[in-house]
Amino acid sequence: MKYDVVIVGGGSAGCTLAARLSEDPNRSVLLLEAGPDYPDFEYLPDEIKYGYNNGASEIDSPFNWSYTARGSAQQSQPMNIARGKVIGGSGSVNGQVFLRGLPEDYDSWAEQGNTEWSYVNVLPFFRKQETDMDVRDDFHGTEGPIPVRRVPRQEWLPVYEAFHQSTLDEGFPYDPDMNNPETSGTGAVPMNNPGNIRMSAALSYLNPARHRLNLTVRGGVQARRVVFEGTRAVGVEVESGRRAEHLREMGIPVVLDSPGVGKNLRDHPMALVDLEPREGVALSEDVPRIQTGLRYTAEGSHLRSDMQITLTSYAGVGGGDPIAGASRSRNGKTLHFTVILELAESSGELTLASTDPAVGPNIDYRYLEDEFDVQRMREAIRLCARLAEHEKFQPLVSGLAAPGPADLESDEALDAWIHANIGTTFHSCGSARMGPDGDAMAVVDQHCRVRGVEGLRVVDLSVAPNVVRATRTRRRS
Template sequence: PEDYDSWASEGNDQWNFQKLIPFFNKVESDPDFRDDFHGSDGPIVMHRFKPDTWLPAQTAFYTACLDSGYEDCPDHNNPDSTGVGPTPLNNPGGIRISTAMGYLDQSRHRLNLTIRPECLVHRILFDGNRATGVELESGGETFVVEADEIILSAGAIGSPQILMLSGVGPASHLDSIGIPVVKDAPGVGQNLRDHPAVWITWRTKEGFPLDGLAPRMQLTLRYTAENSDLRNDMKISMQSFATEPVNQGGGRMEPLGIRMTSGIYLAAGAGELRLESADPAVQPILDYNYLKEESDVRRLRESVRICVELGEHESFKDIIQERIAPTDAELESDDALDEWIQRVVTTSQHISCTCKMGPSSDPMAVVDQYGKVHGLEGLRVVDASIMPDCIRANTNVTTLMIGERVSDFIQNGN
């Protein structure tokens, strides 16, 4: 709740937690809980693994957390929750209920809806300061789609990229790429937020079952870092099946052992997104700027040591053979551990905030609280990029809520 109340305090008064509860509830159908904080008939079906389905590593993790003083948390989606408990997932029966399944499948029959796959957006077209259409490429053909209002929902990477390709972004950067400036918007691509994470990995004992098709993540620990004034700013998830990193040659189904994923869920640092080229097919440059703030380094260092201690709990004695990473040498000092963290830190794939919303008095705000791009007409952005700051949770449900919230604005003439 504090995350959304913080958004509201920055000039987005329609986004405080109390006003957002109905839109969170509209998204989900949660069969496990019936109260003011859970939906019952939304398109995204929630699921939690029950204790009798927990794999051995998950049960050991749960026991270790409780014995370490963390609270039992049966519902991480309750606003007052903290501690260890089942991870809320949107994959009942092992099938993820994506927005394509939950939303588009219900709407394909509409005569006023056309779904066109395999399209690459080149740019948004403008007449003065009004957006009039979008230039697209599909099947080797380039064409234009015109509309009274353009709603950009390409994600926290795609949306700022498309805006800048269209001439909306930091003027000096656009000039350097050779893109004519339509609107100098210095906040486009800035304020890139994520949940920086590291993996603590153990080799399991010979004969311990590792099934790549079994559920890999069933339980999560949420807690507050020492001396932090940000409640639940840290998260540790137990992974029942670990491989070598795929980007380092590991196979997705080649077992190595088990691991815990430790992440900062409200980092102090922010990065930026820049264009590499005016060619829409060229991926933009992502500078995550992880761990440049001392508070982020300190919190992640503490979390790694917590994971190591949990792994040494007696509940893991029949599971773990040895710790692979970090090594004992990398744990000997804070400096050694910090070097390891800096080397292995990676994304939680929760990129957000690159077109932040805020009042026009904020020079870095790209859109107002209704998703409308400042200084332009007929153009909105509606996705994770408009978050002013990242949230202390997975960004998936919040992004769906943003869609529901702005849909309500549009339906009510805002």
């Protein structure tokens, strides 16, 4: 079959792209997704449909690629890396925190030669993609496909109220809108899950476009390789259903030597500071597991709002932390601070483990290699320990479950704990970085075209030069 555009991967980016490109009836678009497709909302499995359910990112979920990675050299066990394997991709299994980066993040990409990506250039797209149900101003959209809301303060569970009050009393300002360019301080977290429905790009972008005659969506189809004629991409070879043994290759022919591929792997490293909830304390069951958050600038940091702390609580179905991974659940009842390093100095590398595309890659995050990263995490964890002692938390928690008193005794002990317990918020990016002519490590140009070949683009977060100080779904659409 011939199509004008073939999109490999029906995730957050792929669904959005398919919907936008097929707006032109003269362009035929094929979207291929390795995981299952669910065209009918009625048949969407609960763990994908409902935002408070984290079952889809559990290690043994059929909707999870379940990769492993190395976080730091000091870790004895590999980290579990969830990625969505279903229409909507990771956006169908994620935590629905809907945060933008800071203007400085996008402006720094523009300064690196990607002028189209400055804050003023991306802002119209942020507005276009959302309908913010709470904030009406020049920075927010009112007609976009993704609905965004915050849990109103009167509905916060007592643990979230305690978080908010304790951070205010630590001296952080109230932040009425975490998606405002000036954002800083403590407030309600914007989420794309009104009515508790996880509004992935599959629901918000793809489904309304499915009726188009020029758009074809195929689930359960895994692309095996891009087919080239010389250096021009002309097609995609796929495997449907069971992988055919005879398709195995012993080597991959090199079409282009692009030294930046796989380098510059960026992420938001995080650590969970576990609280011991008292008997009978209300934790999130069928309400958002993240309701309040804090953004602040670390002591002595030149990077504004480079730290984020959210409180997560859960009990009941699909146990797990929506942004820090279901596999962290402890007996299905948990309360913790999720401490996130929003702009790390350290970066890692992604390499192939096999020529077989069905085998996951080697993911080596190399978190905390830069001392500044360790210092900021240490400071944030000590802040959490102080917050836990606040009078509002006293009736709700009996203390910290981890790190323990011995870990907090000295900086050396705490650093060792951080290295051993560092985790991910699943916001990997940067491994096919964009950049201008003359930037040898740039894999794509700022229009996502792969340098050195024709007819091939990478349209996902791997093109971002770095993470932004936010969660990661937000893309230009």
